[in-house]
Amino acid sequence: DATMNERYFSLYAKGKTPPGSSTPAAEARDAGDDAPQRKWNHLPVDSIRAEFPALTDANHDGWAFMENAGGSQVPRRVADAMHHYMCNNYVQLGAGYPHSDRADATVHRAHQLVKTF
Known part of the structure; x- marks a missing residue:
């Protein structure tokens, strides 16, 4: 229903994981433990992002594309x-x-x- 969708959207917007769809890393993140995230600090995020033209478009600045595979950004x-x-x-x-x-x-x-x- 609309209330549930709004709640899930609110959680996603805050970087949280909705109940029932959690992973150990997401639970640790939601609890404030950044250890699972630190292991990803070595990824060259800027160069990976540069591989996706839509993500370098200034009109998309600030947007997070979290669609399904049918709407994914293409390298x-x-x-x-x-x-x-x-x-x-x-x-x-x-x-x-x-x-x-x-x-x-x-x-x-x-x-x-x-x-x-």
């Missing part, structure tokens, strides 16, 4: 690869002509990469 290298594919290989797969064969190979490589991931 620049993924956007560049998709742009290349759409401009150079966006043809019917499995059609048996050279452009289609190249597209088939690209899709096959992508499937293999995802399998190993």
Whole structure:
């Protein structure tokens, strides 16, 4: 209901974890223990953030994108690869002509990469 949604939103906005969706690290954080967070201090946050064009856009400053996977931000290298594919290989797969064969190979490589991931 609306009240529950408002409560969850309020908790998220304050950096807290709603009841029932907690993890040990989140519980420690919510209790004020920053030890679980310290281990992440070595991550190059600025360089990681720079990989996501939407996060470098001044119009998005101050926003946190916590959507589901369907609305996730895309790293620049993924956007560049998709742009290349759409401009150079966006043809019917499995059609048996050279452009289609190249597209088939690209899709096959992508499937293999995802399998190993």
